[in-house]
Amino acid sequence: MRRSRAFIPTAKEAPNDATLPSHQFLIRAGFINQQGAGLYNFMPLGKIVLEKIRAIVKEELDSAGCNEVQLSFVTPIGLWDRSGRAETMGKEMLRIKDRHENDFVLSPTNEEAMVELVKNRVTSYKDLPLNLYQINTKFRDEARPRYGLLRGREFLMKDGYSFHASTEDMVREFDLMEVTYKKIFTRLGLDFRVVEADSGAIGGEGSKEFHVLADSGEDTIVVCEACDYGANIETIFDNEQEIDSLNEKSYEELQTQKLSEKCTCGGELSFKKGIEVGHIFQLGDKYSSALEATFSDENGKPKPFEMATFGIGVSRLVAAVIEQNHDENGCIWTKETAPYTVNIMVSNIKDEEQVTLGEELYLKLLGENIEVMFDDRKERFGFKMKDAELIGFPYTVIIGKELANGHVQVYDRKTKEKTEVKIGDIFEKIMELI
């Protein structure tokens, strides 16, 4: 993409209602803009990142044997009446009427719809297990949306549901999804922890949350410094006052506090703040029983499906990556999430030699299918550098005054280091870096 043709409205100042780094930078760098409370538009850069994360989630799930589907976003209220959630979910479900005055709901989650989809279509134990998922818009009319993409009302979420003939098989799938989720978050370049969680109101036995470690996280978790053990504080303290007081503490305050107990592995336990980006549940037959979704077992007897459910906050991940990877100048995208891997910057657009080399390199990288931005705007060096740092391209090739000595520079966004590279070696250097 040529920068001169791109729609990337960057700004020096963030709107005053953005408080967190991810929120401020994503708006300032032109990734998203706010449409209303908890509602966001994705502009070209934001859309690219969102699609990249979505693609990684899909790839890993598909290779773990899951089936992607897409359920309707608008669902009839009757579906929710049958499970009782029309009542229990209350105002969080946004209700609408069609022209015939019939009631509908903008789906906040899809247990009911997925059970209905499978019911009477999967009728034998021989067809099990089955794991279905979708990556689709959700709407939850939160009492207080906040922090940009971290807690929106409308958001993109991957929700998966598995169906099994036995609890053992459901637990096997649950464990497989834990492994798969770890692969996904590792590929995204995130520092995360899997923590044991309370299953809460949704019911069922096992429940694990995946937290991206970030100072601004809303959740407080306990992690082992030696092994990969982690737990939500709700599972290790029973005293509610203690839990509340821990949740109120800031990241700095928590750092000074140590746990007296040690991990089973012998390592020190400490507190961290986390952003929940994934959650897996062992559901059991709660929904299949309620909706009378059964299969025939080996003896020909009807049994409700054993189920598990798996969620990933896809749009929340866009913000979580930045919450964990940024500095005072802007975004620092990880390798797999960067909207463009390489940014070619021509320092002085009036210098024909610089422009020619820039064009040449740009076309060559395009030919190699490298995601490359070519900053061909008529702006000064400082302006374009600040812009590149704000957006957060992992690498910027600076074609500028060093050209006289036969060099260009490669600027590494993360380390902030500039490396001199001979013109003849630049292509190989880029291929080596990415």
Next chain:
RNA sequence: CGGGGUGUAGCUCAGUAUGGUUAGAGUACCUGGUUUGGGACCAGGGGGCCGAAGGUUCGAGUCCUUUCACCCCGACCA
């Protein structure tokens, strides 16, 4: 849902206590010139129903009423 706050140019904000020429600044944008390695400089220019509706008044951004939107703290919540 309880408490607090804010709506004036694309963005950040003055102006509102005490009503009074044609509503301001910075930034962004357009034109011309100078500049060209860290968000440049000079000159000129465009951009506003002062969130909306109603009221008081000779006169309302400013006072009154209603309403809408957004933000923050809390409760709630994946």
